[in-house]
Amino acid sequence: MKQPIQLILMLAFGLVGAPAMATEEPKFEVISQNNNFELRRYPAILVAEVEVAGDMDTASGQGFRAIADFIFGNNVAVNLSSEEGSEKIAMTVPVTLTPVKASAQKIAMTAPVVLAPSNASAPSDIPALQGAQQWRVHFVMPSSYTLATLPKPNNPAVVIRELPAKTWAVLKYSGFNTEAGTQKRIDELRAWMASQNLKAVGSPQLARYNPPWTLPVLRRNEVMFEVE
16 A cells, blocks of 8 residues: 555655656745744645545545545646646645544544543643544645636545635654654644743644655654644
8 A cells, every 4th residue: 555655655746757846835934943943924825635534644645645636637627718627736745634623423433442541631622643533634735826726626525725824833853753753742842832822723733744765864744733
């Protein structure tokens, strides 16, 4: 299962049959910085997202494949001549993973018992990443598109949304991302936010910028919280 994902990533990042090209990422303003912690202001952005179930690794693979399918051409292009066809959309970074708070019915049906202790480390209104079984995966769309010009996904599971401008607290780090390790980074970010009198809004986000074969020391990862 890992080989098809790696091939998709190689194609997406322009590593097969074409010269390496710069990959677009969202622009932001750094409001303040303290070592690896940053407070950033992002403008409004377009995202393609999908909700998937499973553990972090399973959800990452399923979500990536669904959105990669959309940007590689499983879509309906929009153009002035009213002719419909598919359009390839440039790959961007990061790929973002967010735990989603499931409904009470879904938790009763699918959540394993081991979720209980992991939720104790986070306030009840903020889902813990470790142990989550429902996720939202999204790609930021290239800045050249608007809602009116972005191709429409053929897969109804892929949703296009415009996110308003927001302020985010961010912790940057390298290495692998396990659920326990990433949750530890999120806890570190929350502690820094508390020291800065910053209040977290919504779920934590994991942002990854590199394909899976990148050496751990060279990987660029970030955990993020929207700031009230």
